[in-house]
Amino acid sequence: RAGTSPSAIVIEPPEGMKKEEYEEWMSIDEDIPVAAPLTHLEICQAVCEQDQAMKVDDSDGDECVKENRPMNAEMKQALDILKCSVQHRSTNFKK
Numbered sequence: 001r002a003g004t005s006p007s008a009i010v011i012e013p014p015e016g017m018k019k020e021e022y023e024e025w026m027s028i029d030e031d032i033p034v035a036a037p038l039t040h041l042e043i044c045q046a047v048c049e050q051d052q053a054m055k056v057d058d059s060d061g062d063e064c065v066k067e068n069r070p071m072n073a074e075m076k077q078a079l080d081i082l083k084c085s086v087q088h089r090s091t092n093f094k095k
Contacts, residue, residue: 011090011091012091040076040079043079044075044079048069
């Protein structure tokens, strides 16, 4: 589903805090500008561009190593792992 917007991550209130109190506390930051969330396609494109920029220049032309790009299923699996990691870290973040 490349090109679709990412699903929202729902973070539950900390233990002992009422939902209304938590929502009021979280709304304090609503007017602060943040970066827009990236779509799956934008993330994949950024990773591919970064990969291309990191390739070593073979200026003598002796050997040309061609890497196979990851399959869509492999990229989706990697994104799913990243999403789970981000969600896990955001729900377990403690000051």
